[in-house]
Amino acid sequence: xxxxxxxxxxxxxxxxxxxxxxxxxxxxxxxxxxxxxxxxxxxxxxxxxxxxxxxxxxxxxxxxxxxxxxxxxxxxxxxxxxxxxxxxxxxxxxxxxxxxxxxxxxxxxxxxxxxxxxxxxxxxxxxxxxxxxxxxxxxxxxxxxxxxxxxxxxxxxxxxxxxxxxxxxxxxxxxxxxxxxxxxxxxxxxxxxxxxxxxxxxxxxxxxxxxxxxxxxxxxxxxxxxxxxxxxxxxxxxxxxxxxxxxxxxx
Amino acid sequence: xxxxxxxxxxxxxxxxxxxxxxxxxxxxxxxxxxxxxxxxxxxxxxxxxxxxxxxxxxxxxxxxxxxxxxxxxxxxxxxxxxxxxxxxxxxxxxxxxxxxxxxxxxxxxxxxxxxxxxxxxxxxxxxxxxxxxxxxxxxxxxxxxxxxxxxxxxxxxxxxxxxxxxxxxxxxxxxxxxxxxxxxxxxxxxxxxxxxxxxxxxxxxxxxxxxxxxxxxxxxxxxxxxxxxxxxxxxxxxxxxxxxxxxxxxxxxxxxxxxx
Amino acid sequence: xxxxxxxxxxxxxxxxxxxxxxxxxxxxxxxxxxxxxxxxxxxxxxxxxxxxxxxxxxxxxxxxxxxxxxxxxxxxxxxxxxxxxxxxxxxxxxxxxxxxxxxxx
Numbered sequence: 020x021x022x023x024x025x026x027x028x029x030x031x032x033x034x035x036x037x038x039x040x041x042x043x044x045x046x047x048x049x050x051x052x053x054x055x056x057x058x059x060x061x062x063x064x065x066x067x068x069x070x071x072x073x074x075x076x077x078x079x080x081x082x083x084x085x086x087x088x089x090x091x092x093x094x095x096x097x098x099x100x101x102x103x104x105x106x107x108x109x110x111x112x113x114x115x116x117x118x119x120x121x122x123x124x125x126x127x128x129x130x131x132x133x134x135x136x137x138x139x140x141x142x143x144x145x146x147x148x149x150x151x152x153x154x155x156x157x158x159x160x161x162x163x164x165x166x167x168x169x170x171x172x173x174x175x176x177x178x179x180x181x182x183x184x185x186x187x188x189x190x191x192x193x194x195x196x197x198x199x200x201x202x203x204x205x206x207x208x209x210x211x212x213x214x215x216x217x218x219x220x221x222x223x224x225x226x227x228x229x230x231x232x233x234x235x236x237x238x239x240x241x242x243x244x245x246x247x248x249x250x251x252x253x254x255x256x257x258x259x260x261x262x263x264x265x266x267x268x269x270x
Numbered sequence: 271x272x273x274x275x276x277x278x279x280x281x282x283x284x285x286x287x288x289x290x291x292x293x294x295x296x297x298x299x300x301x302x303x304x305x306x307x308x309x310x311x312x313x314x315x316x317x318x319x320x321x322x323x324x325x326x327x328x329x330x331x332x333x334x335x336x337x338x339x340x341x342x343x344x345x346x347x348x349x350x351x352x353x354x355x356x357x358x359x360x361x362x363x364x365x366x367x368x369x370x371x372x373x374x375x376x377x378x379x380x381x382x383x384x385x386x387x388x389x390x391x392x393x394x395x396x397x398x399x400x401x402x403x404x405x406x407x408x409x410x411x412x413x414x415x416x417x418x419x420x421x422x423x424x425x426x427x428x429x430x431x432x433x434x435x436x437x438x439x440x441x442x443x444x445x446x447x448x449x450x451x452x453x454x455x456x457x458x459x460x461x462x463x464x465x466x467x468x469x470x471x472x473x474x475x476x477x478x479x480x481x482x483x484x485x486x487x488x489x490x491x492x493x494x495x496x497x498x499x500x501x502x503x504x505x506x507x508x509x510x511x512x513x514x515x516x517x518x519x520x521x522x523x524x525x526x527x528x529x530x
Numbered sequence: 531x532x533x534x535x536x537x538x539x540x541x542x543x544x545x546x547x548x549x550x551x552x553x554x555x556x557x558x559x560x561x562x563x564x565x566x567x568x569x570x571x572x573x574x575x576x577x578x579x580x581x582x583x584x585x586x587x588x589x590x591x592x593x594x595x596x597x598x599x600x601x602x603x604x605x606x607x608x609x610x611x612x613x614x615x616x617x618x619x620x621x622x623x624x625x626x627x628x629x630x631x632x633x634x635x
Binding site: 025026027028029032048049103106107108109110111113114115117118119121122123124125126128129130205208209212213223224226227230232235236238239242243244246247250 | 276282284285305363364365366367369373374377378379381382384385386460461464465468469476480482483486494495496498499500501502503506
């Protein structure tokens with residue numbers, strides 16, 4: 020990583036932003052100066068507000084990721100190893116992918132009310148579809164020879180799953196997780212905006228009600244930064260490490 | 271022979287099972303309409319809305335926003351993409367910014383932009399433009415950068431100007447990626463549109479579903495969601511896929527089929 | 531490979547800091563918050579929670595979970611809480627954004 024070089028474009032952006040706000044007469048309710056946004060940020064941190072809202076969002080996506088993984092991967096395996104099951108479910112999964120998690124939000128609100136359960140359900144739905152789909156494709160891409168070879172040596176089904184399917188499908192599964200996290204984070208913020216039970220979406224939408232543009236911008240920057248952190252400092256390294264270790268069967 | 275039929279019918283099996291389970295649950299549990307409507311109720315409500323109700327207007331409003339925002343996104347994305355793709359220093363400079371703004375693309379802008387544009391179509395179009403722009407931009411940059419330099423130099427050595435090079439080599443060369451991007455972009459845009467309409471619109475399919483929640487009309491919500499999914503599939507299968515196939519095949523290029 | 535491991539470490543550390551940093555700092559600095567008089571309290575007491583900024587609804591909502599909210603005390607950054615149990619007193623002392631907790635009337 021070349022951290023300094025990556026920061027230069029942002030420095031330029033802030034400079035332009037500063038210039039526009041100082042030069043042209045832009046009212047505060049449209050655009051707020053960089054310094055004001057920074058002041059708002061330090062305030063939110065020292066008043067304990069930002070940590071709590073950010074933690075709420077992170078906890079939720081973490082929980083959803085774990086649940087989706089634990090349910091989605093075995094399901095994907097079960098379906099992927101059977102040609103007919105795969106064929107049956109592929110179209111349905113694609114259809115579900117077209118209905119974003121957010122579209123189901125009103126229904127979830129009807130069933131679970133304005134609660135964290137609603138948000139969790141929606142995010143799990145959003146995450147699990149790509150995971151199942153990618154696990155399926157990952158498993159199906161493994162040449163039958165490998166499984167058959169192990170079978171001919173007398174290995175039981177579980178052993179085959181552990182030594183052939185899991186490593187072979189893992190790169191695809193992780194790609195599915197990456198995609199899912201991208202969709203899921205977005206769905207999370209959107210859901211928090213509607214459900215208003217904590218989280219960064221709640222923070223920026225609430226700030227809207229009070230016209231606190233500086234707070235909205237702080238929230239937006241934090242949302243973007245956290246997603247980049249999760250994607251580049253958590254999911255991507257895991258992807259690199261698993262592929263490096265088991266990448267033999269990678270297409 | 272029977273095998274082929276089974277193969278063709280399999281994709282419909284989950285839907286059939288779901289329908290059966292739905293009907294069974296409704297018959298046995300008899301949940302109130304606000305929790306889970308019967309399949310018949312959903313169909314009846316949707317038909318009612320379609321013929322003489324607000325549905326056609328909503329679909330039109332949503333599609334118009336999608337097309338407007340996407341068109342803007344495609345044009346700006348391609349323009350910016352070409353500039354960045356042909357110019358390495360610009361691409362390197364823009365990359366961190368693109369990654370960041372991509373991370374907040376779409377609905378995250380809603381609280382801010384509502385203050386600028388208010389509720390309604392301009393807001394939705396902005397959010398769609400935002401979503402589509404980044405996808406098209408990244409795909410265009412990729413496509414342009416991957417066009418083999420040899421081909422471009424070849425045209426230039428025969429006396430072609432820079433503009434001609436772009437038109438006859440770079441553009442067709444980058445096209446598979448761009449079209450792939452358009453296909454993805456419209457899918458994402460449609461999903462972003464629904465999210466945008468949930469909060470910030472007075473018409474449209476997203477708003478229809480949301481109003482369904484307000485009046486505890488689960489039949490409207492379920493019907494609306496299924497319709498959204500159906501439109502997404504139809505758009506992709508019958509509009510975008512053929513376009514991608516036809517142009518790419520016509521120019522004899524190999525499609526990568528990935529594009530995300 | 532090593533770069534990936536370093537990134538993973540950095541990512542985990544950052545997320546952990548966000549999730550737990552604030553509470554850890556609060557616990558570490560808990561000593562200076564409680565007024566000495568309150569330190570050995572055995573039953574519910576009335577306290578005044580002092581903050582060095584103007585609290586928002588967020589803060590009064592959180593404070594209400596530790597005792598009965600009883601309005602302001604002189605200035606807007608001093609909040610009265612009644613019937614605060616010793617356990618809640620301990621929790622109050624660990625809040626990073628609280629300046630001091632004084633005995634009330």
